[in-house]
Amino acid sequence: MDTQHTNVRPSAQSRNGGKNHPSRRTGTTATPCGGVTHDNARHTTRFTVVGNHLTQHAELSLTAIGLSAHIQSLPSGAPVDIKSLAERFPEGRTRIAAALRELETHGYLRRTRERTEDGRMVTRTVSCNQPGRTGATPEPKPPRPARREAKPPPRRALPAVPQPAYPAPDLLQTALGVLSGLRRTDPRLLISATDAEHLVPGVAAWLERDLTPEAVHDALTADLPPEPLHRPAALLAHRLAAKLPPLPPFRPPEAPATRHPLQNCDTCDRAYRAPEPGTCGACRSDHAGSA
Structure with missing residues (x-):
């Protein structure tokens, strides 16, 4: 493999016309203005060429x-x-x-x-180690049909859906399960795999807001219009964007409860927990009642 060249022009030339002279002690290239000095060794194994x-x-x-x-x-x-x-x-x-x-x-x-x-x-x-290179192998194209077929009408794009902050694979898989289960509640909500791929991030954004899959399912299937749904995916995309719930309020973690050490009651000698020695609660109550 080729080795990488790291020669970079300095930001300002020195008085000697920008010529750097080898150091007598190390053999490396000295820089007059305190810039970087390269001490390079040629790699022969376990290296990567980066442009x-x-x-x-x-x-x-x-x-x-x-x-x-x-x-x-x-x-x-x-x-x-x-x-x-x-x-x-x-x-x-x-x-x-x-x-x-x-x-x-x-x-x-x-x-x-x-x-x-x-x-x-x-x-x-x-x-891609070199984006936009002209020598890249193009993707194979499908064979052209032997006969001309009628082109389907252009498909309108679906409305945009919310995007999750962290599209983890488990979250996206749960979102896909929510979409796949909608048709069990209403057969009109049967969608294609392409439409599901578009809608999955929107469902994931809902799940990130501490909603259960059942709650998202109910929100998408509630109050559906009685007439036939010609574009169920478009309806779902609109609901995912228009009814997106707010982020849950931030709740700081609760401080752990303080566990006091065991003490022996000065009156009854029974063990109880308290920060300092003294009398237990029962003895203090008896003492207050007798007074």
Whole structure:
């Protein structure tokens, strides 16, 4: 594999015309203005070639650049979902999810949702080490039909649905189960796999608001119009956006209850819990009654 060239022009040239001279002691290139000095060794095993277009990207965050370099170094089939990356690095799910979106925006990552043979929805991730390269192999096109068929009328796009903050696989799978169960309440709510893929994030956004799957099911099936539903997916998308409940109020964690040590009552010698020695509650009550 080719080695990476890390030569970068300094921000300002020195008095000697920008010529850097080797150091007599180390043999490395000395910089006149206190900039970086490279002490490089040629890698022969276990290395990854990363382009300067990534490492010096003007718009990507440092987290996104490092995450892309890590993903490019992984073997094919390695997990790169938000949960797996959060377990590997200390940045947390929020920053990792934001970095993945950056890489998608700039073409270093492609993520698509696909359905497996057993009906599960999975995310397929493709890492691109050089976005927009002209030598990329195009996707194979389906064979052209032997005869011309009538084109179906253009399909109107579904309304936008809310998006979850953390689209975890388990959350999306539960959301898909909610959509699949709607037709049991009303057969008119039978939707296609394509429509379900569009609606799943909206249901997941509801589940993130501490709603049970049963509660989301009831909200989507309540008060349906009596007439036939020509576009049930559009109705569900509208309800998911228009009836989205607010986020639950923040509840700070409760402080643990204080457990006092055992004390022996000075009057009856029975054990009781209190911060300091003294008399138990029963003896104090008897003393107050006799007084």
